[in-house]
Amino acid sequence: MLDELRRLLAEFDAQYVSVAGDEPSRFPFLCRWAYQILTSQNREIDGRTGSPVDCIPGERNLDTGDASSAPLPHFVHHLSLEVSNGSDFQRYFGPECTEELDTAVREVVGGLGFPLARHLDRIEPVVGVGTISLYDALCRTRVTVPGDVVLHPEVSYGFFLPQPYRVGGGVATVPMAPDGTVDIDALDRVVAEQNTRLYAEWLPQRSALVWRTLRDLYGRGLLDTPPRFEDAEEITSGLEELDTLAAARTLLTRAISRWPVLRDAQPLHRRPAQVLRPPRVVCYLHINPGVTGRMATPSHLARLGEVLGRYRVAAIEDMSYHSIRSAPEDCGTLLEYYADTYVLFGISKPFALANLRIGLLWAASVKAESVRRALEGTVGFVYTGFQNALARALGTGADAIRTYLAEESWRTENSYEFRRHLMVAMVEGAGSERIPDVQRARVRSVVLDEVDRLLRWKFDQGVVICPPGFEDRPVDTPCYDKLDPAILDFHRDLAVRFLTEGLSRWFAVEYEPECGFFLVVHCDAVLGRGRIGPVGIRRTFHLFAVLSYLLGVRVVPDEMMTLPGSGHRRVRLSFSPPVQNLVRCMFTCHQGLTWLEEQSGGC
Structure with missing residues (x-):
């Protein structure tokens, strides 16, 4: 799987060069790679059905922008009535x-x-x-x-x-x-x-560009006489000493003095002032x-x-x-x-x-x-x-709407506000100063409970994470709680280590989010090392590929938030998914990245 990932990353890099400067092509290219090619290989075989099952749910991953609450009350009911009525179906x-x-x-x-x-x-x-x-x-x-x-x-x-x-x-x-x-x-x-x-780019070719615009205005019937190239030269002369806004005013004034009809013309809702000017x-x-x-x-x-x-x-x-x-x-x-x-x-x-x-x-x-x-x-x-x-x-009224909006943000047990603290703890460790003391004990409890639930789920799929020296020993118990005590102690140690350090070896919180449900983190530690174990990491999309392809955890890399050449040091994590999904994703990252760094070529 590592060899295939390295091959895919080499292919990505070779293709990305050709689209990096073409934004209408670049972003769809990134979407295709993110959602169609670098899909999760982190699957287990369900012992009951024999079918592969994703270890991380496909929906509600860390890249989501979806809210986690139920739709606005009464909406579904009223929509069903509208659809059942169908009186509007036959008309535009x-x-x-x-x-x-x-x-x-x-x-x-x-x-x-x-x-x-x-x-x-x-x-x-x-x-x-x-x-x-x-x-x-x-x-x-x-x-x-x-x-x-x-x-x-x-x-x-x-x-x-x-x-x-x-x-x-x-x-x-x-x-x-x-x-x-x-x-x-x-x-x-x-x-x-x-x-x-x-x-500066417009000035040398201004006469030709303005003449083209004038001809377009004439073609729409807004000029009573066809423009000559000499007209464009005359109304664009002497603009070198002006800035772009002053040049636009001067150009329009000259055009209107020559063609007064332009003063009030609005072709296709674009007045001449919108098109007879330099770009800006x-x-x-x-x-x-x-x-x-x-x-x-x-x-x-x-x-x-x-x-x-x-x-x-x-x-x-x-x-x-x-x-x-x-x-x-x-x-x-x-x-x-x-x-x-x-x-x-x-x-x-x-x-x-x-x-x-x-x-x-x-x-x-x-x-x-x-x-x-x-x-x-x-x-x-x-x-x-x-x-x-x-x-x-x-x-339903402002009071009901306000209650609905506040419920998911603050009032529920696993509200957005709590999930923010939970996510920060899983990035920086449960000792982070960003977490209020009143929330710290609950954060710890939730992480430990959800890690335990994940390890039990894996056991049900026939997978047991074992400490060194236990890998070749058969697991002959049908009950997770009856595993060898050394294995259970190892599992608890994994959870405690995750709680203590979070993903701080790879990520750091860059901005404190006072609202919304995104956490933007920078990846300077990974990018500074240039690799995670045997996989080279030169950009945040490479990190995305490791997380998505190997671990099934999707984030939003910098390349999908901004233009090329803007630094590419950040990824966006959403904390709108359910608590179970958040812990499963982040713990999987901790385990997977740790394992990678232990391989040959690791740090």
Whole structure:
């Protein structure tokens, strides 16, 4: 199996070179390798059926972004009524939000106390097939000049990376601050650097590019006379001394003086001001709460709004993980400080409806229509039955919704909050200072109980982990508790060692997640050694391959969170799976990585 893994990694590296610079190809390539090729080989043979069984459940692994709670109460009931009725099946419905859902989400946002509620008089909801489809539509309306850039935090979501490229733009990343938020000073610097680079590349070919745009506007009937190349040369002359924003204003003013009809033209919802300009940074993806589990403070949002406003960069605020270990009233919005903000308001994660594929976008009323038309031409519409069932489930009232949101985050025995402490303990060891003293004893008890359950499960499959010297001795007892005492003591020692050190030989917690259900850790120890036993590790995707292929534990490596060349030192672990799955995954990592390092070539 090790030889096959090394062969696969060599094949991966050889192929990755050809796609590393092509983002629309790179991310699907990574997904294919992660989910179709590097699949788990960690299986046992069920003694009762003779069939192979995965040692780690295929679903609810450490890479999941799914919530663990049951779907929002009443939703399933109302959905079944909608489907049974079927009165909407025979008709088309456009990309509009139903009136019932519009009313319901406004009442819930206001009733729960989201700061977003203070802006409901000037924004309206757009419904889409999940937030990814809405983000895709936004890219289609905001990336209007070839080369336009959308900025991402360095720790982002891989599924949001390809869309700007697919519409002719690109992505650049912004470094993180030590607290897990985006570094605002770095953001300021990155915008300036990107605009300078794009402008320098545009200037030598500006006449040809502007002439091409003018011909396109003429082809759409917006110019009354066909443009000449000399026209493009004249309106683009003397721009070298201007910055990109000033050049755009000058270019548009000159074009309108020559063709006054352009002043009010809006071809396909793209005004001439959107296309008669140099490429520049046009959007910033503001993930709040961030992947790192940090919520942006009012001062951070105010500084962010100031920088984006200075460069006229629109904000796409992704609030997909709102209300998970955070109160709605604490989830601030950039809309408070910057009007040119689109808000992706997630339904899947807080309300456990990921497979439903409903997302909401709050947009200024004057801008919402262009997003709807982009949706209409791409992913289609959200079934009205889904919308109405969600509206009626939300209609149970703010108090019931608040109770539902709080239950999984804090109130249940194995809440997200407890699982965060549990996950930290399994990374840093149960003595970690990040774990409250009141939780430490329970963390220890849960880890020991779940390790014992896993070892008993393996025994039922006919597998016994033995100490040195016992490997060749037959196990002749049908009862786990009647194993040789030396074996049982060895098992307890394994559990205690895991409790004591966790995965600290390979991972370290990088950011303290105050909300959400992700733990971002860095892998500097592994990358610094360059190998785990006989397997070379030069990037986090190599580490992912070891964990997934050999152990059946899936994480999200840096390559699937950010662009190439951004460091690749982090992996993301989810603590939304059940406690049993979390301990099984992490203990398996501890045992598997320890075994690997004991092989020839180990550390």
